[in-house]
Amino acid sequence: LTRTLSRSIPPLPLSAGHTDRAAHRRADEAWIQARLCDSRSRVAVVRGQQTLHRRDGEAVRAAWLGPEQLSEAVRREAVFLGERDGVALFAASVEADVVLPDDGAEWGELRRHLLLMEPEEAALLAFARGMAYWHARHRFCGSCGAPAECRQAGHLRACTGCGALHFPRTDPAVIVRVEHRGRCLLGRQATWDPGVYSVLAGFVEPGETLEQAVAREVLEEAGVVVSRVRYHSSQPWPFPGSLMVGFTARARSARLRRDEELEDVRWFSRREARDALQDGTLRMPSRYSISHRLMEEWLDG
Numbered sequence: 674l675t676r677t678l679s680r681s682i683p684p685l686p687l688s689a690g691h692t693d694r695a696a697h698r699r700a701d702e703a704w705i706q707a708r709l710c711d712s713r714s715r716v717a718v719v720r721g722q723q724t725l726h727r728r729d730g731e732a733v734r735a736a737w738l739g740p741e742q743l744s745e746a747v748r749r750e751a752v753f754l755g756e757r758d759g760v761a762l763f764a765a766s767v768e769a770d771v772v773l774p775d776d777g778a779e780w781g782e783l784r785r786h787l788l789l790m791e792p793e794e795a796a797l798l799a800f801a802r803g804m805a806y807w808h809a810r811h812r813f814c815g816s817c818g819a820p821a822e823c824r825q826a827g828h829l830r831a832c833t834g835c836g837a838l839h840f841p842r843t844d845p846a847v848i849v850r851v852e853h854r855g856r857c858l859l860g861r862q863a864t865w866d867p868g869v870y871s872v873l874a875g876f877v878e879p880g881e882t883l884e885q886a887v888a889r890e891v892l893e894e895a896g897v898v899v900s901r902v903r904y905h906s907s908q909p910w911p912f913p914g915s916l917m918v919g920f921t922a923r924a925r926s927a928r929l930r931r932d933e934e935l936e937d938v939r940w941f942s943r944r945e946a947r948d949a950l951q952d953g954t955l956r957m958p959s960r961y962s963i964s965h966r967l968m969e970e971w972l973d974g
């Protein structure tokens with residue numbers, strides 16, 4: 674099944690996810706504790722926004738540690754990621770002063786290494802990073818302010834005051850390729866590298882559907898009314914805690930009204946985009962992103 678899946682789904686980094694999350698194990702405390710005492714178990718380590726890596730020639734790999742290399746306190750808050758080939762995988766957050774094994778392991782920013790990593794490992798580190806980020810921001814209950822304890826192998830925090838249960842969350846954002854008579858709507862933010870343009874994106878607000886979020890974002894950012902909003906694909910985006918939900922849509926007219934959120938927004942024909950990519954005045958978003966996928970597909974169309 675795994676092989677069939679990898680053949681049929683084009684690998685979008687961060688979304689490989691063929692590891693069995695084995696969610697039924699999370700509540701089995703005895704089993705989790707036994708795995709945390711088993712030196713064959715592997716632990717991905719997160720420190721702030723960084724994960725532990727190791728260079729392997731041109732490639733970059735996750736530097737997995739054994740649970741015995743971590744302190745008791747760190748192990749207590751370890752997050753069970755799942756099982757692969759009978760080996761239990763965990764994520765752990767450490768403070769700055771952890772002593773690294775003397776074997777070339779180094780801290781790095783996952784985003785910078787994504788294209789050099791095997792997709793499954795990158796997806797696991799993304800999972801680890803997303804969970805670490807959520808835990809770091811939910812040490813205290815959002816309802817009453819009392820400390821919240823780690824439960825269910827790191828997949829739940831329970832408030833010690835009012836008993837509220839807090840589950841890991843991910844913030845949905847929509848990203849959309851809008852077309853009008855073969856041309857594609859691309860915009861850029863002033864903070865991006867020179868020349869980089871992307872399809873439009875924005876966060877989903879409470880009380881709206883994904884399709885409504887698409888229509889609202891495109892109207893706000895470009896003044897364009899869209900129809901035929903269709904789901905395309907999605908990508909976990911743990912920078913820091915999103916799920917990008919990709920769509921395609923049709924513009925009713927080509928008229929634009931730029932919002933101040935964007936530095937520029939305009940229609941590109943395929944020829945214009947290809948020429949601009951050639952002479953370097955247009956640059957694509959990073960190759961591992963869903964925005965790249967949406968643009969590339971249009972360019973190839």
Ligand SMILES: [Zn+2]
Nearest residue numbers: 814817832835
């Ligand atoms: Zn509480």
